[in-house]
Amino acid sequence: MSIYDPATYDIRKAVPPMLGRVRAVFIAALEERLAPFDIKPVDYVVLASLANDVADTASSVCSIMSHDPGAMTRKIDALEQRGLVRRVRSAEDRRAIKLELTPEGRKVFPKMLAVAVGVANDFLRGFSKAEVRQFEDMLQRILDNADEMGFELLGKEARR
Amino acid sequence: MSIYDPATYDIRKAVPPMLGRVRAVFIAALEERLAPFDIKPVDYVVLASLANDVADTASSVCSIMSHDPGAMTRKIDALEQRGLVRRVRSAEDRRAIKLELTPEGRKVFPKMLAVAVGVANDFLRGFSKAEVRQFEDMLQRILDNADEMGFELLGKEARR
DNA sequence: TGACAATGTTTGCCTTGGCAAGTATTCTGG
DNA sequence: CCAGAATACTTGCCAAGGCAAACATTGTCA
Numbered sequence: 001m002s003i004y005d006p007a008t009y010d011i012r013k014a015v016p017p018m019l020g021r022v023r024a025v026f027i028a029a030l031e032e033r034l035a036p037f038d039i040k041p042v043d044y045v046v047l048a049s050l051a052n053d054v055a056d057t058a059s060s061v062c063s064i065m066s067h068d069p070g071a072m073t074r075k076i077d078a079l080e081q082r083g084l085v086r087r088v089r090s091a092e093d094r095r096a097i098k099l100e101l102t103p104e105g106r107k108v109f110p111k112m113l114a115v116a117v118g119v120a121n122d123f124l125r126g127f128s129k130a131e132v133r134q135f136e137d138m139l140q141r142i143l144d145n146a147d148e149m150g151f152e153l154l155g156k157e158a159r160r
Numbered sequence: 161m162s163i164y165d166p167a168t169y170d171i172r173k174a175v176p177p178m179l180g181r182v183r184a185v186f187i188a189a190l191e192e193r194l195a196p197f198d199i200k201p202v203d204y205v206v207l208a209s210l211a212n213d214v215a216d217t218a219s220s221v222c223s224i225m226s227h228d229p230g231a232m233t234r235k236i237d238a239l240e241q242r243g244l245v246r247r248v249r250s251a252e253d254r255r256a257i258k259l260e261l262t263p264e265g266r267k268v269f270p271k272m273l274a275v276a277v278g279v280a281n282d283f284l285r286g287f288s289k290a291e292v293r294q295f296e297d298m299l300q301r302i303l304d305n306a307d308e309m310g311f312e313l314l315g316k317e318a319r320r
Numbered sequence: 321t322g323a324c325a326a327t328g329t330t331t332g333c334c335t336t337g338g339c340a341a342g343t344a345t346t347c348t349g350g
Numbered sequence: 351c352c353a354g355a356a357t358a359c360t361t362g363c364c365a366a367g368g369c370a371a372a373c374a375t376t377g378t379c380a
Contacts, residue, residue, distance in 0.1 A: 002281045003292050006273050009280075011208050015292065016190075016280050018299040019183045024226045025306040026176050042366090048171050059328055066184045071367045073330055095328045095375045113166050120169075120176050121162045122309060123302050132163050132175065135298050138291065139178040142283050146185040149282060202336095219358055231337050233360055255345045255358040326377070335368075340361100347356070 026123060033115045037108065042067075044112050046075060047084065050101050051109050057096050084108070186283060193275045197268065202227075204272050206235060207244065210261050211269050217256050244268070 004014060011017045030041045039047075045065055049055040055064050058072050076099065079085040084105035090096040101109065124132055164174060171177045190201045199207075205225055209215040215224050222232050236259065239245040244265035250256040261269060284292055 003284045003287060003289060004277045004280050006270070006277045009273065009277050011205075011212055011214060013296055013300075014280060015284065015295055015299070016186050016276070017205070018296060018303070019179060019186065021226070022299050022302050022306075023179045023183050025303065025311045026179065029306070029309070029311055030176075045171075045177070052171055054172060057328075066181070066188075068366095068368055069329070070331075070369075074366080090328095093328080093376070097329070110166070113169065116176070117164045117166045117169050120164050120174060123305050124163045124175065125305050126301060127163060127298070129163060131298065135175055135295075136173055136178060138287070138295050139175070139182050140173075141286060142182050143178070143185065145283050145285050146182075146189070149189070151185045151189050217358075228336095228338055229359065230339075230361075234336080250358095253346070253358080257359070321380105323380095324378085327375080329373085329375105331370105331372080333369085333371105336366090338365080339363085342362105343358100343360080345356100345358080348352100348354085350352095 022123075026119065029119045029123070030116060033119060034112060037112055037115075039112060043075065043079065044116060046072075046079065047101065047105065047109050047112065048116070050085065050099055051106070051113070056098055056100070057090075058099060059096070061099070079105075182283075186279065189279045189283070190276060193279060194272060197272055197275075199272060203235065203239065204276060206232075206239065207261065207265060207269050207272065208276070210245065210259055211266070211273070216258055216260070217250075218259060219256070221259070239265075 027041050030044070034041065034044055042065075046061055049061050049064055055061040058076060059069065061067070062069050062072050076085060076087070080087060083102055086100050086102050088098045088100065090098050127135070187201050190204070194201065194204055202225075206221055209221050209224055215221040218232050218236060219229065221227070222229050236245060236247070240247060243262055246260050246262050248258045248260065250258050287295070
């Protein structure tokens with residue numbers, strides 16, 4: 001049974017366009033509140049991936065963020081230049097380069113995290129915790145569907 | 161009462177990062193299925209805005225999509241070049257330029273719409289209609305919160 | 321083991337969006 | 351009425367991502 005019908009599809013209410021709008025305001029808010037740190041939302045996500053041990057190389061950060069490897073190289077160049085991130089050639093796999101936060105990076109990241117969490121809480125004002133959990137679950141179910149359809153959150157080549 | 165706490169914030173599950181991922185797979189799927197028409201997701205949204213009478217000028221399309229006016233000029237140049245959209249100087253307000261689909265645009269758009277709705281239905285497989293409605297409502301509530309915080313990325317006139 | 325595929329990173333080129341300045345037109349307050 | 355603000359669009363310039371090619375290294379398998 002289909003959810004949406006082309007004849008009645010409303011781009012002002014349907015889930016896909018709404019997702020885009022909500023994401024847009026999220027990023028706008030994050031950008032504004034991270035500005036004092038001279039950090040952009042994308043940079044924050046890179047730092048957060050490293051800080052949370054969700055990724056430890058450029059390529060793993062790329063697959064998590066679905067970001068281009070070429071662009072990532074340049075971004076890490078900049079973050080390294082600013083002394084927030086360090087590159088360490090891996091001993092086990094000499095192709096890879098381990099990434100880690102510098103002491104300076106570890107010091108300032110918590111402030112950015114606080115900002116990001118603050119934005120999330122502000123936008124979810126009025127939601128109960130149960131609702132948020134339900135919301136998270138629905139998002140995960142969509143990702144699972146995407147997964148089954150072959151749209152994993154990896155580079156196109158990695159999909160095979 | 162806050163939803164998220166920096167100490168336990170998980171970027172793999174929290175709403176903001178999940179929104180980004182879900183949107184990314186949506187766009188990837190849309191891009192792939194629109195490729196046969198040589199149309200990109202952004203182009204589709206422009207055409208959809210015009211087809212659904214949600215917008216009828218470049219600026220109104222911009223506010224709906226939170227898109228840059230400069231980029232929009234170039235995009236419409238291209239769509240006009242391809243014979244899908246037509247520019248008609250407005251008689252009432254001679255600053256504005258009315259946009260409309262050409263007969264050719266009207267002819268091909270339904271196929272793109274079918275693709276887009278198909279993607280939405282595929283990704284929402286397993287959702288009941290009630291769940292989708294609830295999902296839409298939550299997204300709207302977030303936009304309303306953004307609104308109160310001064311992040312009105314959508315043109316007000318476009319929402320009326 | 322030896323070709324060949326795959327992975328991780330980098331670089332150059334191209335496309336596209338963001339931003340600022342400029343023009344034309346309309347709106348507004350004194 | 352009219353000077354200045356606001357709106358609609360355009361253009362040029364810059365920043366950043368997407369893509370492809372190149373290189374080094376590792377994995378696979380006949």
